[in-house]
Amino acid sequence: DVKVTQSSRYLVKRTGEKVFLECVQDMDHENMFWYRQDPGLGLRLIYFSYDVKMKEKGDIPEGYSVSREKKERFSLILESASTNQTSMYLCASSPQTSGYTFGSGTRLTVV
Amino acid sequence: EDQVTQSPEALRLQEGESSSLNCSYTVSGLRGLFWYRQDPGKGPEFLFTLYSAGEEKEKERLKATLTKKESFLHITAPKPEDSATYLCAVLTIYNQGGKLIFGQGTELSVKP
Numbered sequence: 001d002v003k004v005t006q007s008s009r010y011l012v013k014r015t016g017e018k019v020f021l022e023c024v025q026d027m028d029h030e031n032m033f034w035y036r037q038d039p040g041l042g043l044r045l046i047y048f049s050y051d052v053k054m055k056e057k058g059d060i061p062e063g064y065s066v067s068r069e070k071k072e073r074f075s076l077i078l079e080s081a082s083t084n085q086t087s088m089y090l091c092a093s094s095p096q097t098s099g100y101t102f103g104s105g106t107r108l109t110v111v
Numbered sequence: 112e113d114q115v116t117q118s119p120e121a122l123r124l125q126e127g128e129s130s131s132l133n134c135s136y137t138v139s140g141l142r143g144l145f146w147y148r149q150d151p152g153k154g155p156e157f158l159f160t161l162y163s164a165g166e167e168k169e170k171e172r173l174k175a176t177l178t179k180k181e182s183f184l185h186i187t188a189p190k191p192e193d194s195a196t197y198l199c200a201v202l203t204i205y206n207q208g209g210k211l212i213f214g215q216g217t218e219l220s221v222k223p
Contacts, residue, residue: 004154033210042215043198090154099145099202100211102154 003027004103006091011108019078021106023091029101031094032074034058034066036087037105043090049074081110113138117199117214124221127188132217134199135181143202144182145211146175148195155198158184189221 007022025032033048035058045058047066055066063085067075074093078085086109092100115136124130136144143162147155159168161177168175172193174185184197196218200211 040215043213045210048210088152092154099143099157099160099200100155101157102147105152105154107152 004091004093004101006089006103006106008106009104011106013078013081013108013110015082015110017078017081017110019081019108019110021076021078021089021091021108023074023076023093023103024072025074025093025101026072027093027101028071029093029095030071032068033092033094033100034064034074034076035090035092036060037090038087046076083110086110113201113203113212115199115201115212115214117197117217119217120215121218122220124186124189124219126190126221126223129185129187129189131186132184132197132199132219133181134184134214136199136201137180138201138203138212140204141201142204144177145200145202146182146184147198147200149198149216150195158197186219189219191221191223194219194221 004025013019034046035043037043044060046064047058049055049068052071065077089106091103094100118133145160146158149155159175164179166177172187176183196216198216200213
């Protein structure tokens with residue numbers, strides 16, 4: 001089975017901190033994605049990547065950046081965390097044109 | 112604009128009471144429609160992929176169907192363990208790869 005592993009299940013960070021969320025997949029998938037999920041708003045795409053060192057903005061990229069130095073790893077960076085970035089963050093990966101496999105999620109609280 | 116709409120937003124059933132969840136979509140060229148199940152505090156778990164109108168897939172008490180404009184997830188004789196949020200998504204081609212567009216989900220609650 002494909003596994004997508006997110007480094008933390010729960011994180012608590014202070015306003016203004018730089019936050020790194022890590023995601024690793026083990027099936028050599030080309031595509032990787034970062035979403036956030038909030039009640040009433042559903043899943044919203046932050047950034048995605050189709051290849052190493054390649055990134056594309058999703059629907060809500062403001063306040064975030066990403067890094068993909070290796071095919072298996074896709075990192076989401078909150079440059080200066082704010083309370084409105086408190087959310088569930090979900091990473092996913094997929095082959096070229098297929099459905100996603102999701103990680104377990106990271107629940108981030110910014111205080 | 113590509114769009115996915117799920118209804119109802121929430122559904123409460125008694126154990127054994129069959130029902131259906133709806134997913135309607137407007138997309139410029141359907142490449143696939145996906146159903147996921149999500150339990151509270153966890154990532155979505157893949158259930159089905161449907162590619163063409165008329166296609167059906169089954170897994171235990173769940174059956175997914177697809178027409179040219181919508182998909183249904185039929186739940187037959189549900190049990191409390193079927194309680195979860197069910198997400199529908201359509202695959203669109205974007206640049207070099209594919210991107211899923213998600214609906215808002217239907218929160219299903221099955222009472223014993």
